[in-house]
Amino acid sequence: MVNASPTLIADAWVKATWDEFLALAEQPELEKARFYYDSGRMRIETMPIGSAHGRDNGTLAASVSLYGTLKNIRYVSFLNSSFRKAGERECQPDLAFYLGPELPDIPRSNSPVDVNLYGPPTLVIEVSATTLSDDLGQKRLLYERLGIQEYWVVNVEAATVIAFAIADGGSRQIQVSTVLPDLSLSIVEEALRRSQSEDDSAVNRWLLQQFSA
DSSP states (O other): OOOOOTTTSSSOEEEOOHHHHHHHHTOGGGTTSEEEEETTEEEEEOOOOOHHHHHHHHHHHHHHHHHHHHTTOOEEEEESOOEEETTTEEEOOSEEEEESSSOOOOOOOSSOEEHHHHOOOSEEEEEESSOHHHHHTHHHHHHHHHTOSEEEEEETTTTEEEEEEEETTEEEEESBOTTTTTOBHHHHHHHHHHTTTSOHHHHHHHHHHHHHO
16 A cells, blocks of 8 residues: 655655555545546645746636637636546646537536546646646646647746647647637747736736737
């Protein structure tokens, strides 16, 4: 049995069975940690607490929400939620969105979203303050296997977005979103930069101008 030792919660992938992963995920003292599981390995991360991570989360959520609303794209969003394919993999991205005309009817609960029942999110976003190499590496493989259609990794320090379109178990880097048609990732990056010196309403007004052009 894997115990929740301090060395385990060290933002590293370690070997574990699915049952061992579930046992740790259910421990009350780890309720504020983030859990990932893929191919017989798990990763437990401490929950980000910095203002930069939080601000970028808000700007990214607003960018997708405003674009979807103005372009009449149906969507539902999830913040810090778990998505589980039982026995195989689990993830807890910063942001996740189901997009498109047919949205799953996911009931409100405190349990992970069952990917076998509702499918994987369309778009997943990881905001990277200290986990950039892993977000671009092992987590990208996890999301490829899970069947996500698009994956964004946000470098908090550089205010950049590295985006990937995922299909047929592989991914390629993109500059324009495929699931939010015609959305240039450079606009999202500029919104992140503006959020470092402007308030949210100013950033949102700027986004509305760009999306309405």
